[in-house]
Amino acid sequence: MSHLGGLIASRSRPIVTAEFPSLDGGDIDTVAAALEPYRPYVDAVNITDNPAAHAHASNVSMAIAVHQLGVEPIMQVVCRDKNRLAAQADVVGASMHGVTTFCALTGDDVTAGDEPEARRVFDLDSPQLISIMNGISRGHYLSGRELKHPKELLIGAVENPFAPPADVRVRRAKTKVDAGARFLQLQIGYEPQLLEAFVEGVCGNRVAERAAILPTVIFTKTAGALRFMDNQVPGIHVPAAVIDRIAQADDPAEESYLMVREQVQHALSLPGVAGVHITDFRHDDSLRRLVNDLSIGPGATTQSAVSA
């Protein structure tokens, strides 16, 4: 069982995962340099798959590199760019290099990216992809053809509690967990009441017992970054009051950090939340500061202080 798989099973402390930045060339040293700021503070890193519909170094190559560098990769696979043959080939191929943790996503539409003229594939949707990955874990392709040396996979998915229809999100989480997901990383959100309602829902239908619920936060420095997300990033809504709080602060960067810390404390105070997923658009020492302030993550030496 992988490190992340062990934590999901034991729930011995809050899980910390983070989004690994996309790379556009270089070599293994480039990957190693990008990994170092994360290594001491996270349990696993998400390897994205052409995030926001922009081409980058492939998820398979990056996941293999990160695995070889000693950190557990969560290899994302989106439905937008590849058909069922290519998606299965990527999962099986990566697993041969020791990558056994995956996360299935629908993917932002091609219109969100810098090549909106690209053909969108969506041969599968994310619940189907989860189910197919589960089949690979059990030793067969979608066709039924057997794998020679199957590896047990840890499969996760995402859900967006902040997008309508709110009640459907809880049921959709169950659909994904029924299909084989064992962790659910949530979309970035700034409406705590919607997160609370979702978490209550997934506790009510026992999804939170069967899969680790990991809300996502993002480190930014300015109100402009929040406005950009609100306007440009599909599925993210930032209320005006949140943007105003940062815009009107004497030190917007510090206020932004404090807001994220509050979000993490709030998320981890909810029964049913197993940890957090962190995206860092600041590239400063905020991640280190956060895990130290809250005593979370693999480096924490004391019992989590988040609920104190």
Add this chain to the structure above:
Amino acid sequence: MFRKLLPVVEHVVKGPVWDCQMCGQCVLHSTGMTCPMTCPKTLRNGPCGGVRPDGKCEVKPEMRCVWVKAHHRAESLPLLPKTWREEITHLRPPVDNSLEGDSSWLNLVSGRDRQTPAGWQEAH
């Protein structure tokens, strides 16, 4: 002749009402009489995470999300049998692209639309 004519008749009937895309494996009854193939991402199992706060589509902001509409209709459409309403939560298999353009009526009668790959059957 019949096999060629039937898809034309089906498209004439279902096109104007449901914007039928002729996938050949109709699931309208289980999706609140809303065609999931009209979703720009052709998602068969619920809404993506990009739905806008006002319930509009990520890709086409002028359009209401197909799945927001489907869930609303599955609950509110009169005369929809209870079993059809509940089927919206069922996991639908990947689209069989070899059936595109066929008459789903014919595939329903023959059972062809319910054939899935062996690996899918094993999992479900």
